[in-house]
Structures are given as structure tokens and as C-alpha cells.
Amino acid sequence: MxxxxxxxxxxxxxxxxxxxRLQEVRSFADDAPKLAxxxxxxxxxxxxxxxxxxxxxxxxxxxxEAIDRxxxxxxxxxxALHTATITYMRALGALAGGEQFDYGKQVKQLASxxxxxxxxxxxxxxxxxYAGLARVLxxxxxxxxxxxxxxxxxxxxxxxxxxxxxxxxxxxxxxxKQHDNEQRIVLGMLQVEIPYADAPRERLLAALARAHQxxxxxxxxxxxxxxxxxxxxxxxxxxxxxxxxxxxxxAPASAAAQPRTATTQxxxx
Numbered sequence: 001m002x003x004x005x006x007x008x009x010x011x012x013x014x015x016x017x018x019x020x021r022l023q024e025v026r027s028f029a030d031d032a033p034k035l036a037x038x039x040x041x042x043x044x045x046x047x048x049x050x051x052x053x054x055x056x057x058x059x060x061x062x063x064x065e066a067i068d069r070x071x072x073x074x075x076x077x078x079x080a081l082h083t084a085t086i087t088y089m090r091a092l093g094a095l096a097g098g099e100q101f102d103y104g105k106q107v108k109q110l111a112s113x114x115x116x117x118x119x120x121x122x123x124x125x126x127x128x129x130y131a132g133l134a135r136v137l138x139x140x141x142x143x144x145x146x147x148x149x150x151x152x153x154x155x156x157x158x159x160x161x162x163x164x165x166x167x168x169x170x171x172x173x174x175x176x177k178q179h180d181n182e183q184r185i186v187l188g189m190l191q192v193e194i195p196y197a198d199a200p201r202e203r204l205l206a207a208l209a210r211a212h213q214x215x216x217x218x219x220x221x222x223x224x225x226x227x228x229x230x231x232x233x234x235x236x237x238x239x240x241x242x243x244x245x246x247x248x249x250x251a252p253a254s255a256a257a258q259p260r261t262a263t264t265q266x267x268x269x
Contacts, residue, residue, distance in 0.1 A: 021247065022096040025150055028240050029093020032086050035237070037230035038168050042078040044223075045175045046071050052182050055189040070119070077114035077122070078171060084133050085164050088157060091137060096150050121170040129163020136160055151248050158245045165238045169231055176227040183220040187213070 049068035053061060113131060116124050136157040190213045194206065 021244075022147060022150060024244060024247075025096035025154070026093050028237070028244060029089045029096065031233075031237060031240075032089040032093075034233040035082060035085060035168070037226060037233065038172065039079065039082045041172065041175050041227060041230055042075060042082070045078075045178055046075040048178060048182055052185055055186045060185075070117075074117045074120065074122075077117065080112075080114050081126075081130060081164055081167055081171075084130055084137075085161065085168065088133055088137060088161055092150065092153055092157070095153060120174045122167055126163055126167035126170070129160045129167065132160030133157060133164050154245055154248060158241070161241055162238060165234055165241070169234045169238070172227060172231045172234065176224070176231075179220070179223055179227060186216055187220070190216070 048071060049064055052064060056064060113134075114127055116122055116127050136153065139156065190209065194209045194213065
């Protein structure tokens with residue numbers, strides 16, 4: 001009788017641990033919308049040329065126009081990183097909730113892959129992490145047993161998601177630097193040109209220019225804060241994902257025998 005009670009007690013504890021894990025995974029997945037800022041800031045980075053052009057000299061405009069073509073080409077890959085991460089988190093949350101997740105168009109888009117953009121900090125390591133995450137999502141679509149499936153997805157997706165989040169964090173730092181550069185161009189031009197309009201006959205022009213200058217200063221200050229907050233959200237999600245991974249049950253012998261990939265070395269928080 002004592003032996004039976006001991007077994008039941010162990011099963012109860014295992015069930016409690018499983019429920020707690022599933023709840024924590026759902027909470028993690030619920031924070032996926034916090035990554036929306038990455039998508040918005042990627043779009044703002046893409047549109048840098050349109051905003052900066054009126055403030056550039058002819059020579060600077062030619063240089064920036066060439067850079068703009070690279071921004072336009074890289075933008076879809078930035079969006080793909082965001083889509084892969086959001087899809088993984090939503091799929092993981094649905095799995096933890098015992099629901100079916102419709103992968104739909106997202107997985108088809110992920111299968112096309114992305115490229116490295118070294119000037120932004122997006123390297124082959126991040127490209128490999130993204131590809132690994134896409135593979136995890138494809139395998140997860142056939143998962144059945146809830147807690148075991150969640151653990152398997154966390155175990156297989158750990159390094160790919162860590163690497164993908166690291167790519168997003170790296171890009172946010174690059175976007176922030178480009179934001180600072182744009183700020184120097186725009187505010188520098190206004191600072192130089194406004195005094196020339198400060199004459200009795202140009203009072204209206206000078207007033208409008210100063211109002212525009214103040215508006216741009218507020219815009220850049222708020223965007224600087226937004227870059228900082230977006231990077232913090234990505235770092236927090238990396239840490240929470242790592243904690244979920246570290247709390248997993250010991251890996252089955254078959255999984256433990258498989259070597260972990262090295263695609264995201266150095267990407268752990």
C-alpha cells in the first residue's frame with residue numbers, strides 16, 4: 001500500500017511540474033507581441049532614405065541612394081526573422097495549451113531562407129539559426145503528446161531561437177546607430193541653416209523652421225527610447241527562453257546522444 005501511495009505521489013508531483021511548465025510556456029508565448037517594435041523599427045530603417053533626402057547635399061544624396069538599395073534588399077530578411085520568432089512562440093504556446101496551431105503561410109515563407117548582411121551584423125551564424133528554427137517548426141506540426149511535445153520543441157528550438165533572437169538584438173543595435181546618424185544629419189542641417197532665415201523679412205520661415213526643429217528633436221528622442229526598449233524586450237525573451245530550457249526534464253537517451261549544433265555559439269544570454 002505504501003508503495004502504491006509513493007508511486008501516486010510521484011505521479012502527482014510530475015503532473016504538477018508538467019502543469020507549471022505548460023503555464024510558464026504559455027506566459028512566454030503571450031509576450032510575442034512585444035517583438036512588434038522590431039518589425040516597426042525595421043520598416044523605419046528601410047525608409048531612412050525617404051526621410052533624410054531633403055536634408056542631404058547632392059553628393060551625400062548620391063551616396064545614400066546607393067545604400068538605400070541595400071536596405072530595400074535586406075528588409076524582407078529582417079521581416080522573416082521576426083516572422084520565424086513569432087511563429088515559434090505562438091506554436092509553442094498553442095502546443096502548451098493543447099491547441100492546434102495553423103502554421104499556414106508562415107512556414108511556407110520560412111522555407112525560403114534568408115541571407116547574411118555583414119554590414120548590419122547579420123552573419124551566417126544567424127542565417128543558420130533561422131534555418132534551424134524553420135526546421136523545428138516543420139517537425140512540431142506533427143506533435144501529439146502535450147507536455148512531451150512542448151519539451152521536445154523547447155529542446156530542439158533552443159539554440160535556433162537563441163540565435164534568431166541574437167540576430168534581432170544585433171540588428172536593433174545597428175538600427176539605433178543608423179538612427180543616430182540620421183539625427184546628426186537632420187538636426188545638423190537645421191542648426192546650420194536656421195540662422196540664415198533669422199531676418200525680419202523671414203520671420204515666418206524662421207518660426208516654422210524652429211518649430212520643425214523642435215518636432216524632430218522630440219521624434220528622435222522618443223525613437224531612441226523605443227530602440228532601447230525593443231532591445232530590452234528581445235534580451236528579456238532570450239533570458240526567459242533560456243530559463244524554460246534549463247528547467248526541462250533530463251533529455252531522453254536518444255536525444256542526449258545527438259550532438260548539439262554549434263550554429264549559435266555565443267548567442268546565449
